[in-house]
Amino acid sequence: MRSRRSDDRAERLLGTVACLTFVGIVLMVVFVTQRAAPTFSHEGLSWLGAGGDVDAQIGAMANGAASIHVRVWPLIYGSLLTSGLAVLLALAISLLTAIFIVDLAPRRLRGLMLPVIRLLASVPSVIYGLIGILVLVPFVGNDLITAGQKESVINVIQLTGAGLLVSVAILTVMVTPIITALTIEALAAVPRSWHEGAVALGLNPVRATIAVSLRAIRPAIVAATALAAARALGEAIAVDMVSGGKAFSPNLADGVIFVYEPLRTMASTIIDQGENLSVPAVRSTVYALALLLMFSGLVLSVASRLIRRSLRKYELSS
Amino acid sequence: MRRRRHLTAATLAVIAALAAVPAAYAASTISMSGATASFPLLELLAGRYSSLRHGSVHFKISQGGASVGIADAAAGRVSIGNSSRAPQTGDPSGLYFYPIAKYFVCIVTNSSNKLANLTGAQAQQIFTGKIRNWSQVPGATATGPIDVYSRTSVAGVLTTFQNTLLASGKVGSFATQEASEGLMQNAVKKDASGIGFLSDYFALAKGVNAVGYAGTACDVANVVSGAYPGVSDFYEVTKGPASGQNQAFIHWIQSSAAARKIIQSNWIPLGKIQPVVKSA
């Protein structure tokens, strides 16, 4: 087929439009890095460490303190804690749900499950946050936390019900549909004969699914988990509403009270400081946090690619 | 081919016209940011002023806290900053603070907690964390541990509260920090063992109980008579002396009867036009 001038023109036009996305992203990364640079140049990497009350430090900067001084480890810890727990719980629930849908559900229920999952995935995060703060937080604060528990930590922190427990609960519900949907899709690509062969050899259907099908789609599960983790790390609004509004590092040594303690994540800090962004010191710190979040998303994506490559011998389709 | 060129030319002409028209319609905009305590007042004043000027002046008011407003005004990011505190050391220099109204700060508890009065010493002990349980506060009907709420450090109301009602002490870091007056009001409203402090517009609303200080009830009469100590001014902050539209607006607030009526609805008008305060 000979190419005509209109083809060349169309190719150039489409190519330019296609590259717009690429150029836009590069521009944004450049701008944000430029705005975030003061924090990095001022403190090197020590601003990621621990030391002092992050809320007070950000407050001092917003108040016009000339120099940038902040230690954001409590925020990083908060993000890692909530996202990590949520992803672990979601992984367990998703795999069990996948087994349920594929093996155990009666036919009518099976047809119901996919719309249910899609529904859970498309509920806006602000509605999750609303239900969290109007229903779950008062429930935890009034019915689950006892006065004795409040007293025991009163010198360190106030327990109001908003904290780790509600944050993880909401994040788990938000993230489960992602892993479940991708797992079911990958399971559909496993040849049915593998499962039937395992059952013929004497395994019960559930064990056959676990030992054969789930094992075969391990790369897909890894990819789904990475996607879910990136989503959990980046969730700002819902977490901001239920996490307690204090940059505190929940302490495992407190026993059960550990799950009631408030915290703050990197993403919710960005939302919280939205009004203060005009102050340069706060702005560069917030933009630096945004860079961190983007960077962690990239790291997750690369890591999942590496893990999938090492599992390649089990991969069914690219 | 020719048709396509004509089409392109026509599109470009339309876009150019659309870009030029806004210049012809220029209405001026006054942008403001800053204190959350004076935000309700400024909204009312701005609305009135805008309608009096038949829409030739628009306002864009955001919040963020008094210190944010001061910083924004100093850096030229907004035309006028709203402040609920006087200038202090550490503020940028060259700013002009125009006082426009008086307000006062009340200690508040949840409406179920019928605490009528706190002495100065009691207030200090509660907010610095020396007293942690309602059983140690005579007159309180709440029980259990005290949930203390405070404001983030950019708040002018926090400065006023600490200077006038805490004898320049500082609220302890254990307190939950709320980012605005509205959020503080929310927090105290839904926490039966909560205690905090609010500017008068928010404190005298339903759902919170305004606590007296050192035997004086927290209300307008006591402030006007001078009996209640927790008083400060709202300021409008500009970089350098106010000029043009900004100056017209501030002058209108300070001198017109319409503005005075608005201020009187929930706050306290200044006796006469007070002199401007300059930052160091």
Added chain:
Amino acid sequence: MVAGESTQPPQLSARRRRAGRRSAVRSWRLRDQVVWLLAWLAGTMLCLVAGSIVVFLAIKGIAYLRPSLLVRSPSPSANQSGSGGFLDPLIGTLTMAAIGTVVATPLAVATALWIVEYGRPRRLAGLVETAVEIVAATPDIVLAIFGLALFQFGIFAPLSFRASSGGVYGRSFLAAGLMMSLIALPLTYAATRNALRAAPSQLREASYALGKTRVATIRRVLLPKVRSDIATGATLGLGRIIGSTAIVVLLLGASLQNSPQGGVPLLGFLRGTGSTLTSYIFENSPSGEGNAPQKAYAAAFVLILIVLILNAAVARIARVGSGAAATAGRLSL
């Protein structure tokens, strides 16, 4: 074996089949029995959670939603518990959806067409694909911040407004709408690209054999074929736009009423600030100052209805088109 006879094992009656399965569970090892129980729990819990969310929102929504709320603007003060509805946020949501889709769809379709039909130089095509993947994986809040950095740059002052002392505000319907198009882009792109790849090559070859140029082939043959997949992708993007809160909170200026900037009718509105249903819910929750949880519930009910309708629309359109778009839809949750 007689010709035509089925080689399937004899069909047991349904009751016999069910009885067989149940007795089978009792004979499993304990480990597998535990998994059986947990799997049932997980599945039913998920259904219960979804059902209770919808039922709860419906109860609260019907209790608090009045038609007047839909047609009245929010009251101008920060305290929303008095009169006033959410007309402005509703208009805001629709505007966001319109701008986002109008900008994202041509961009996504053009990108997909270029990648699938041309795609040279290879390196560049790889970069563009990676860029779209990165956008797909980036959380909303990061995109919002990036957008803020971009639109507060001097060049983009016409998109919002410039304060009297030089700073660009950077927040407006246009700014937020452009960022919304970015989050809808990967969904539409993936749907279109999958559909184009799934189109059989004979289709293109037949067109070339008839002497058509590549451009004409795209315009007259391929695009009509993947129309419903583009629609599916666009609707998925629409769903994501309508549910996004972080971008609105940071990039729309958070004024309860839509306040236009400048006097020009449409352009002033787009350059001005405003709110959407999502930011309205956020402001009226205890995390914001609106102080009106009832209105938040009402708005949440309206929002979830819109989302449900969009979901049904996606299912409907996807059924009409090829399966490629539906796959893309599931993948991009």
